[in-house]
Amino acid sequence: MMRVPFLDLAWQYQSIKSEIDSAIAGVITSAGFVGGPTVAEFESNYAAYVGVDYCVGVGNGTDALELILKSLDLRPGGEVVVPANSFIGSAEAVTNAGFRVRFCDVDESYTLDPAELERAIGPQTVAVMPVHLYGQPTDMGAILQIAADRGLRVVEDCAQAHGAEFRGRRVGSIGDAGAFSFYPGKNLGAYGDGGAVVTNDASLAQRVRMMANHGRIGKYEHEFEGRNSRLDGLQAAVLTVKLRHLDQWTARRREVAEVYTDALGSIAALSLQSRLPDTLSAHHLYPIRTSQRERLRSDLSSQGIATGIHYPFALPRLAAYAHLGQSDLTPRSNSWSVELLSIPIGEHLTDDQVAHVIETLSSADLA
Numbered sequence: 035m036m037r038v039p040f041l042d043l044a045w046q047y048q049s050i051k052s053e054i055d056s057a058i059a060g061v062i063t064s065a066g067f068v069g070g071p072t073v074a075e076f077e078s079n080y081a082a083y084v085g086v087d088y089c090v091g092v093g094n095g096t097d098a099l100e101l102i103l104k105s106l107d108l109r110p111g112g113e114v115v116v117p118a119n120s121f122i123g124s125a126e127a128v129t130n131a132g133f134r135v136r137f138c139d140v141d142e143s144y145t146l147d148p149a150e151l152e153r154a155i156g157p158q159t160v161a162v163m164p165v166h167l168y169g170q171p172t173d174m175g176a177i178l179q180i181a182a183d184r185g186l187r188v189v190e191d192c193a194q195a196h197g198a199e200f201r202g203r204r205v206g207s208i209g210d211a212g213a214f215s216f217y218p219g220k221n222l223g224a225y226g227d228g229g230a231v232v233t234n235d236a237s238l239a240q241r242v243r244m245m246a247n248h249g250r251i252g253k254y255e256h257e258f259e260g261r262n263s264r265l266d267g268l269q270a271a272v273l274t275v276k277l278r279h280l281d282q283w284t285a286r287r288r289e290v291a292e293v294y295t296d297a298l299g300s301i302a303a304l305s306l307q308s309r310l311p312d313t314l315s316a317h318h319l320y321p322i323r324t325s326q327r328e329r330l331r332s333d334l335s336s337q338g339i340a341t342g343i344h345y346p347f348a349l350p351r352l353a354a355y356a357h358l359g360q361s362d363l364t365p366r367s368n369s370w371s372v373e374l375l376s377i378p379i380g381e382h383l384t385d386d387q388v389a390h391v392i393e394t395l396s397s398a399d400l401a
C-alpha cells in the first residue's frame with residue numbers, strides 16, 4: 035500500500051545532506067556556538083527574505099512573541115486580542131509578557147475575523163495578534179485599519195507562514211513586528227528550537243535583542259534585567275542552508291495545494307479554507323472540514339495516509355484558559371475544532387501520493 039507521511043524531515047535532510055553537513059562542521063570547527071558570525075549572517079539573510087530592516091534570532095517562536103510584547107512599551111496589564119483558533123504559544127506569550135488575553139473568533143479563512151476584532155476591542159485593549167494560521171495571511175488591510183483607528187499595536191504571529199504574502203508583502207513586515215518559529219516541523223525548521231523577531235523599528239529591534247540577551251549592551255554591561263533566549267550557531271547554520279531552498283519548497287507546497295483545491299472543491303461534504311484575493315499562502319498545513327472527521331481520519335489511515343488535527347480544542351476551551359470564562363465568545367472556533375482535519379502537504383509529496391490522497395477522499399462515504 036502507498037504510504038503518505040504527514041512530514042518527512044529525514045527525507046528532507048537526505049536531499050540537502052552535503053550542504054548541511056559542511057555547514058554544521060563549519061560551526062563546530064570555528065566553535066561559534068552562541069551568537070557570532072553564523073547567527074549574524076542568518077539574521078541578515080532572513081531580514082532580506084521577509085523584507086524588513088531588522089531580524090533578531092531568539093530561542094523559539096513563543097519567546098519571539100513574548101519579547102515583542104514586552105518591548106513595545108504597552109500599558110501594563112492591558113488586553114491583547116488573540117484568535118481562538120491557534121496554537122497555545124500565541125496566547126501564552128501574552129500572559130507571560132504581563133498582559134491579559136482576549137480571545138476572538140475567526141472567519142472562513144480560519145484566521146482572525148476583522149468584524150469580530152471590532153467587537154473584541156474594549157477600553158483595556160492595547161494590541162492585536164493576527165495569527166497567519168496554516169500559512170494563510172490574515173486580512174491585514176482590515177486589521178491595520180482597525181488598529182490605526184483604535185490606537186492598537188499589531189504583532190504578527192508568523193510561526194506557520196514563512197514566505198506568505200499579503201498584497202505583495204511578506205508577512206512579518208506588515209504590522210509593528212512579526213514573530214517566526216523555526217521549530218523543526220515548521221516550513222523553515224531548525225534542528226532544534228529557534229525563532230526570530232522581524233521589524234522595521236530600529237529601537238524595538240534593539241530592545242528585543244537586549245532583552246533576549248540579559249539586558250546586555252556590552253559583555254558585562256547590563257542596562258536592565260533581561261533573560262536568555264538566543265538563537266545558537268548550529269541552528270543558524272542549518273537555517274541559512276535551508277533558507278536557500280525555502281522558495282522552491284514553498285512553490286511545491288503551492289502546487290500541491292492547488293491540485294487539492296481543484297479536486298476537493300467539488301466535494302459537497304468538505305469545506306476548504308477560504309482565501310483572500312491577492313494573498314499567497316505558505317501552506318504550512320492543508321485543513322479540510324467535515325462533520326465526519328473521525329470516520330474520514332480512519333479511512334485515510336487505512337489507506338496509509340497520515341493526518342493531523344489543528345487544533346482539537348479552541349484555546350478558550352483549554353483547561354489552561356477555563357478561568358477566563360471566554361469560551362462562549364468564539365462559537366465558530368469551538369465548533370470547527372471538532373471538524374478540522376489536516377491532510378498531508380509538503381515538498382516531500384510525489385504526484386502519485388497527492389493523487390492517492392485525492393482518490394481516497396473522493397471515494398469516502400461522508401454522508
Ligand SMILES: *Cc1c(COP(=O)(O)O)cnc(C)c1O
Pocket residue numbers: 094095096097120121123124165167191193194214215216217227228229
Ligand atoms: C509553533 C507555533 C508557535 C510557537 O513556536 P515555538 O517555536 O514552538 O515556540 C506559536 N504560534 C503558532 C501559530 C505556532 O504554530
